[in-house]
Amino acid sequence: MQAAIKDATIHMGPSVGKQLLEDIRSARQEVTVLSPFLNEEQMHLLLQLHAQNVRITLITTLCHNMIGNLQGYDFREKLIKQYRRKNHDAEQKKESLKGIITFLYFALTAFVLGCIYTYFYYYTYAQICMLFLTVLTLIVLFATAAELRNTSVYYYSYRTIFPLKIFIDPGNQRIKNSSKHFIHAKAFIIDQKIAYLGSADFTCLSLSSNYESIIRIEDRGAIQELHSEIMRLYKSTSKDMDFVDTEAWGKMIYDEPLK
Known part of the structure; x- marks a missing residue:
């Protein structure tokens, strides 16, 4: 993707993510997040926005068997739900x-x-x-x-509460995958009006402590191009960027009683 940007502001240094967080918290329609890493506080923010009927799309990675590097996070009920149907x-x-x-x-x-x-x-x-x-x-x-x-009288299916794509780190040795490329880009789009690009992940350290670089964009044309590229990535089925299937992920984290 290539796009010329007319209206943009560059931020560099520590705590450059404060404005990004403010814009995300102020979202009224939709938030799109592309970040290989995130933490529990930011995940809760996305869940809170989802509860407020803001459309969330999240693209992240599976590193060391931890989605988004979230250690000990219980995804059941919070992010992926199990549905039981009678056979x-x-x-x-x-x-x-x-x-x-x-x-x-x-x-x-x-x-x-x-x-x-x-x-x-x-x-x-x-x-x-x-x-x-x-x-x-x-x-x-x-x-x-x-x-x-x-x-089993019942069969099970799984669904995430909002659109979620989890790409697998090529170095992951515990989950068989065909990945050749690590998803390292970071991008955030709020209400199709504001976008952020830069080095910062969706984590507390990146947004409030680390020395990072972020570009804030208000150019509607560039934002539309960026959103289209992220959606192409979301819909990608290329084995060069292998991803976790929702059904397979659900079976990994939920029990399926034989009754």
Whole structure:
């Protein structure tokens, strides 16, 4: 992307992010954040804005198995929700399996009694037949019980509360990925009227303590170009910039009880 900027202000030094935070807190319609790192305070700010019906779009990264480098943050319910739905076919299958197990219990009881009876009154051939039927029934019973345990009446899906894209750090060794590029850019767009570019991440240190550089932009044309580029990144499916699938992420952080 290349765009000429007419109306921009450059800030350099410590605490250059104060104006950025003020503009984000004052957002009325939408906030778009592109930052490989963020912290819990800033995440809570985005959640607060979301609760105020401000449209949030967040693009961040997964580094060292921590999304946005948020250590110990519980994403369940706060950022990604689990939805449970009933699988009616599985429910019918489970009821059928229960009926088969009941039948097998009766059959097993009959075959065991048959083994005892043939042991005293019949020849060896009858005893072998009854023993074979008993063992076979036990095998089928155990297999059916295992199938019953592994059949879930419910299936689960996952959804983030606002649009979220999590790219994987190419150096991540614990999650298999095809990433070749690390998403290092930082950009913030507020209400399509103000944008920020620079070195500062969406963290307390970057915005209030570190020596950073930030450019504040009010040029509508440049902001529109920047927003379009960020949306292209958000929608990207290139394996060179691999990302965490929402469903896979949900399965990693939530339990899915087999019931």
